[in-house]
Amino acid sequence: MKLEDKKRVLREMVVHRRFEERCYQAYIERKIGGFLHLYPGQEACCNGVMEAARPGYDYVITGYRDHVHAIKCGADPKEVMAELYGKETGSSKGRGGSMHIFDVKHRFMGGYALVGGPFPLAAGIAKGIQMKGGDEIAICFLGDAANNQGTFHETMNMAALYKLPVLFVCENNLYGIGTAIERSTAVVHQHKRVCGYDMEAAETDGQDIEKVYEAAKVAVNHVRSGKGPYFLELLTYRYRGHSMSDSRGYRTREEEEMWKQRDPIYILRDRLIAEKAMTMADYEAMEKEIDAYIENEVIKFAEESPEPKVEELEKYVFADRESQMPWITGKAA
Amino acid sequence: MAEIMYWEAIQRAHDEEMARDPLVICMGEDIGVAGGTYKATKGLYEKYGPLRVIDTPISENSYTGLGIGASFLGVRPIIELMSVNFAWLAMDQMFNSAAKVRYMSGGQLTAPCVFRSAGGAAHQLGAQHSARMEKVFMGIAGLRVVTPSNPRQAYGLLKSAIRCDDPVYINEHELMYNMKGDVPDTEYFHPLEGSEVTRSGTDVTLFGYNISVHWNLKAAEILDKQYGISAEVVDLYSLSPLDREGIRKSVSKTHRAVVVGEEEAPVGVCSEVISVINEECFFELDAAPVRVNSALVPQPYNHTLEKAAIPNAEDVVAAVLKLFGKA
Known part of the structure; x- marks a missing residue:
């Protein structure tokens, strides 16, 4: 990665981290409802892959741990936070919530709450690309536990069979909700599981963004050049529980501490400091500035935005009725 | 055509x-x-x-x-x-x-x-x-x-x-x-919403959809020829949304309703149609609306049992006659 890009992406990762930590606080304050799945610890995965791809151009789809993926594609953090607050200005107009962030203008095709649900949707988006003849690719970010769903195998088979331009990124954070991977899955290294579909695959360290970036470059080039799907496994860790109701009784504090020694933000920060591209004081100032941005702009926007109108409860269930009248009435011109 | x-x-x-x-x-x-x-x-x-x-x-x-x-x-x-x-x-x-x-x-x-x-x-x-x-x-x-x-x-x-x-x-x-x-030989778009009156009648409405429309048409024929009962047959080709207005109109005319579906009761299209009748035109009714459905069994393989599980025109006729106190 170029130095300028590393500096930029470090800043982005800090925004992502502080955004998520601020969500935690807002949840405790009951400003955010429902389920909340946070991303700290895994930032190098989304950022490293998307640095190798084209955010806003390539189509991205993921599960319910989706805030950072949306923001990385180009979604305004203000709109994502407003969505979490359930406001009309939210990215899904307050109808989606944390697990259903969408920002289609930046080709972020959504967060979905059924584990493994996005696999076939991603292959379908790739099918759409294939039909339309563009050079975009579809990127599907999911966790390791999704690979135990039938949709994983069904989709890997079809993606390989139809040679679809889709990159599957497996963020292997070692836990499916509260069950350790070795207790739920016969094969811990997930990239091995696609060999049955003759699919190109690789595994790399998901904490070091430069390693992620290099592996993702190979993967993205493979898919974009029309060679079919690719499966990239990133070994990573989420610091917080699966969601907010999770007190992490299924793992030790020692294990968590060990992973925090390999924090994706600190790895990049320390490298930039060692390369004399920045100082610790620069970093600390940046963190403060980002916290101020999140408080004064992101949170402020969410707090001050209006609620959706109750009269519009049924809006968005179906397409705008007027536009569909030829088919509803059969009186097509 | x-x-x-x-x-x-x-x-x-x-x-x-x-x-x-x-x-x-x-x-x-x-x-x-x-x-x-x-x-x-x-x-x-x-x-x-x-x-x-x-x-x-x-x-x-x-x-x-x-x-x-x-x-x-x-x-x-x-x-x-x-x-x-x-x-x-x-x-x-x-x-x-x-x-x-x-x-x-x-x-x-x-x-x-x-x-x-x-x-x-x-x-x-x-x-x-x-x-x-x-x-x-x-x-x-x-x-x-x-x-x-x-x-x-x-x-x-x-x-x-x-x-x-x-x-x-x-x-x-x-x-x-x-x-x-x-x-039609020329391009034709069927409305996605609504219902069709397949046979006009005055004494009772037989609501159905898909295959049950055909049972109802046969039943209407029998009712007319053998019992002098004029049955209206309404085809609910749109199940979601249901044609509330079409249901109301027909019941307001005939004042009696039999809802027929191959699905098994309980829970289903027929119970939903009866709810719509209650909500839209309860006071138009001269008799409580009834449904004719399949038996609540996993579909049997045996031919005789299979036939017994699924309703037919005779079952519809019987339901109508009961409604008129003739059974």
Whole structure:
């Protein structure tokens, strides 16, 4: 990665981290409802892959741990936070919530709450690309536990069979909700599981963004050049529980501490400091500035935005009725 | 106006729409090289090729999801689920993805898909190949449900469903693919909403959909000839949304209603129609509305038991006579 890009992406990762930590606080304050799945610890995965791809151009789809993926594609953090607050200005107009962030203008095709649900949707988006003849690719970010769903195998088979331009990124954070991977899955290294579909695959360290970036470059080039799907496994860790109701009784504090020694933000920060591209004081100032941005702009926007109108409860269930009248009435011109 | 078969009508709608729009595709098990289990996609593979006529693996949930994902980019997939029994496996994608995506994205994404499948009991196909599942589909917000009772509807409903931006489930019937009927020679779009008065009457309304419309027509004939009862037959080809106004109008005229469906009671289309009658025109009723349904058993294999499980025109006649105190 170029130095300028590393500096930029470090800043982005800090925004992502502080955004998520601020969500935690807002949840405790009951400003955010429902389920909340946070991303700290895994930032190098989304950022490293998307640095190798084209955010806003390539189509991205993921599960319910989706805030950072949306923001990385180009979604305004203000709109994502407003969505979490359930406001009309939210990215899904307050109808989606944390697990259903969408920002289609930046080709972020959504967060979905059924584990493994996005696999076939991603292959379908790739099918759409294939039909339309563009050079975009579809990127599907999911966790390791999704690979135990039938949709994983069904989709890997079809993606390989139809040679679809889709990159599957497996963020292997070692836990499916509260069950350790070795207790739920016969094969811990997930990239091995696609060999049955003759699919190109690789595994790399998901904490070091430069390693992620290099592996993702190979993967993205493979898919974009029309060679079919690719499966990239990133070994990573989420610091917080699966969601907010999770007190992490299924793992030790020692294990968590060990992973925090390999924090994706600190790895990049320390490298930039060692390369004399920045100082610790620069970093600390940046963190403060980002916290101020999140408080004064992101949170402020969410707090001050209006609620959706109750009269519009049924809006968005179906397409705008007027536009569909030829088919509803059969009186097509 | 030409007389063609139900399957030919469906095939014609596919062909016309695929010729018009290169983004219309179809997919499902055995629909391409094999031409479709019920011939509904016959000849399309040869004409449009494997990129647009996709033979899928037997992976219902994921190929359905694949079609839905493609629809996010403006592709118009016609997704065939060979038998509605297999749609149980695809419901996750149909309901959680297609039906909800528009709402949960605040209107940003829509899934303009068509799902088609053959439902109902045919001849001794047994418990796992004879399901009536329309009751499940019609309870899902964001999904339109239509069910053609003749070739004209089969053609026109599919045409409209393909063009509509909402996801549409089309419930066909295993026993009806070879049924003949008139279909306009010129392009025809059947309304996705509403109902049709198939036979006008004054004494009782027989509500039905899909195959039960035919039982009701036969029953109306018997009622007229043998008992002097004038039955109106209403075809509820749109199950979601139901035609509340059409239901109200007919009941307000006849003041009696029998609701007939091949589905098993309890819970279903028939109980929903009776609820609508209660909500729309309770005080128009001269008798409590009743339903005629299949027995609540897994469909038996044995021919005699199978026949006993499914209603027919005689059962409809009996229900009407009871309503008139003649049984």
